[in-house]
Amino acid sequence: MPESIPAPLIIDTLRDTFREARGGSMREPLGWILSVPDTHQKTVLAALDKERALRVVTCATEDEANAIAAGLWIGGEPVVLMIQHAGLYASVNTLRGVAMDGRVPTFYMIGLLQRERDRDPKESRHSMVRFAEPLLDTFGVPHARLEGPDDVHLIPEYYRLSRQRRGPAAVLVGLETS
């Protein structure tokens, strides 16, 4: 497994994903990042501070992030939610009530803090890591693991998938960004 995923690579990928969502338009903000800070993705959040084209809204809870995402999407804006596994557990009712029942395309990047390199997340010693994929499976949310620089193509793919299926789709960030 690689050591880390460079933050600039993720930010470039997000920029491309948003540009594609806007049909090539360079309008600013290109897109929105809704975040309840995730330790695994903290270098991305730090770098986003300096990005004028991507607007970050820090939310007090992941419930809010889900509902804000719906409002932005209804208004035609591209959005990514950056949260951590604990935030997924904390906001399951809103994931269900907004993204699923509302058929709102909602794309999540979920940090798997404490994911061990030597074992599958489903066998993790940490309940926080262990339950993320089974929970997403229970709700029928498609997901994939982002575990190295070569996996960043999953970001636009799962973003598009959330649009196609009109509902949630998630990428699990299995190692720290650098």
Add this chain to the structure above:
Amino acid sequence: MAMKPEDILRAIAAARGDAICVPTMTTSPAWRTLAPDDLSIGCVGFMGGASALGLGLALAIPKRRVIVFDGDGSLLMQLGSLATIAGARPRNLTHLLFKNGVYHTSGAQDIPGGLSVDFVQMAKGAGYRKAYAVKDFEDFKSRLPSMLTDEGPLFVELHTGLADKTPMTDRGGQPFHQQIENLCQKLSKAG
């Protein structure tokens, strides 16, 4: 005497122009009858989320006013939204709180703290541009025009009695996803 929620909603329906309205809990059934076919989206299945959804709409469509009709119990459930909204500084967001002191929809149990909870102080403390309470209908009518135009985020605590209907006694209305679809279509037609 506490204001009637239906009177407030009727006055808003007449004055709101092309504003998007986001009712939740007991304002939903009344709003459906008062403003049956327009730019609205009723939030019931994710308690506390109406103001956050309104924030997303307000950020996405800055040229249009967004008015949230929140419940006091709902706001308590996601109280951090006050800070999130204030931090995002949406100039076009009006957050109206229908303060009835109870969880009317689930059987009118007192909310924690009951009527003594001061949401105006909370909104001010969170950083809303303006926050005040309105206790009688004449005052409400005279301030309504500015509620629709004042720079936001604006918070108004409305002291109300209980609505005639709740989402439990008056089910119906379109499913949430259908309301979203309708709103998307109307917004894209409006350009």
